[in-house]
Amino acid sequence: MTTATDDDRLSETFAALANSTRRAILARLAEGTATVNELAQPFDMTLPAISKHIKVLEEAGLVRRGRQAQYRPCALDAAPLRDVSNWAEQYRPVWEARFARMDLYLEQLRSRGKGRRTR
Numbered sequence: 001m002t003t004a005t006d007d008d009r010l011s012e013t014f015a016a017l018a019n020s021t022r023r024a025i026l027a028r029l030a031e032g033t034a035t036v037n038e039l040a041q042p043f044d045m046t047l048p049a050i051s052k053h054i055k056v057l058e059e060a061g062l063v064r065r066g067r068q069a070q071y072r073p074c075a076l077d078a079a080p081l082r083d084v085s086n087w088a089e090q091y092r093p094v095w096e097a098r099f100a101r102m103d104l105y106l107e108q109l110r111s112r113g114k115g116r117r118t119r
Contacts, residue, residue: 009061010087013080016060021045022053026062029076033066039074 016022025039040050054074057063061080065072 006083009080010083012060013062013084016056016062017084019053019056021050022057025050025053025057026076029063029074033073033075035071035073 017026021043024042028034028039028042036047036051036054039054040047043050054063054065058065062077064075064077066075
């Protein structure tokens, strides 16, 4: 059972993941830590714009910022993604049942098609 706090956290995570730029930033961070400048390279955006995206990811708990001298490298924190995966997992039986029904239907169509060809 989820609590209101868990639901709030999930909503914040989904909101952060709703933007393709933020998903791309997370994909880059899955490869290892990076500075804001490194994260900004593939995008046609200003550093302040990228920083705002990183801030949203930070607030959702998806990114941690470290301190190394004057640098503040960003790192992926996958815990909220695990929460999303756990949430989605509850729907697995529904989708598996639907796919099983679809497989059965397709098999019925194939059987009917074979019967027509032999006549």
